[in-house]
Amino acid sequence: MIELYHWPTPNGHKITIFLEEAGLAYNIHPVDIGKGDQFKPDFLAISPNNRMPAIIDTAPADGGKPVSVFESGAILLYLAEKTGLFIPKDLRGRVEVLQWLFWQMGGLGPMSGQAGHFAIYAPEKIPYGIERYTKEVNRLYGVMNKRLADRPYLAGDYSIADMASYPWVVPYERYSQDLNDFPHLKRWFEAIKARPAVAKVYAAVNPSYQKPMTDAEKKVLFGQTAKSVA
Incomplete structure (x- = not known):
């Protein structure tokens, strides 16, 4: 099972597209970046850059303990290697x-x-x-x-x-x-x-996510310094 920490941004959509295309089972854990969920200690433990998406793979290929991955490109590469899909072997x-x-x-x-x-x-x-x-x-x-x-x-x-x-x-x-x-x-x-998987991902986005950003949300997203992750 893939535990996905996600918000419907372009970087978040990358991962849901892969998961839908590959048919992998996953649970979404919303990370409301406008409210500052990305600064919560439990999220920082798996995503020290305080950015979503991030995943925890509870059944990694080596059969060991769960693996966490942050950064959307790294997650895509990890999932491609896990499944053998959407990346050539040569x-x-x-x-x-x-x-x-x-x-x-x-x-x-x-x-x-x-x-x-x-x-x-x-x-x-x-x-x-x-x-x-x-x-x-x-x-x-x-x-x-x-x-x-x-x-x-x-x-x-x-x-x-x-x-x-x-x-x-x-x-x-x-x-x-x-x-x-x-x-x-x-x-x-x-x-x-x-593509059906892509259409499914975008159809699932709640229109309320597209509302204009408030000043408070802008402050959370654009006012970060080193103290934000201290």
């Missing part, structure tokens, strides 16, 4: 998946997050910040579009690289992007959107 195929997984973790996710922050959540509009990150997201979409020109998915077959990237493209409009400008990316996006 050297070159595995490298293709891993480099695009790390590309998402180091680029698409953080840059999209900053674009959304400066455009939507920042207390004052800073034109340089908005332009800087909007352009970078646009560049990254261009990278994906070129990559997808001659293959159906980022690493050939559908893989954890696609599961990692798709949730960060879903909010493309809030990053001031138009998928019509990226035809190969749009085709990829629509193909993943149509």
Whole structure:
């Protein structure tokens, strides 16, 4: 059983997509990041970076005691290796998946997050910040579009690289992007959107989660220092 500590953000959706695609049994433990659940001691014990998602695998492959994993990319890799699914077994195929997984973790996710922050959540509009990150997201979409020109998915077959990237493209409009400008990316996006497991994950999201963020929630999410995890 996978115990999933989760909130319905792009990083959270990565993991539920994998679990649904793989047919793994899991329980969701909500981590309300607006209320500060990520700072509770029991959660910090498995996710010292005070970020969700995190998992506990109660039945690891080695038959030993439960294994906890934090960081969404590490979780995807752990689950892929546990199940043997959505990552190739050959050297070159595995490298293709891993480099695009790390590309998402180091680029698409953080840059999209900053674009959304400066455009939507920042207390004052800073034109340089908005332009800087909007352009970078646009560049990254261009990278994906070129990559997808001659293959159906980022690493050939559908893989954890696609599961990692798709949730960060879903909010493309809030990053001031138009998928019509990226035809190969749009085709990829629509193909993943149509997958039953992906549709199930997004259909389960309570609309109340999409409500505007309050000032108190912004303070919890954007006012963190080292004292937050002391």
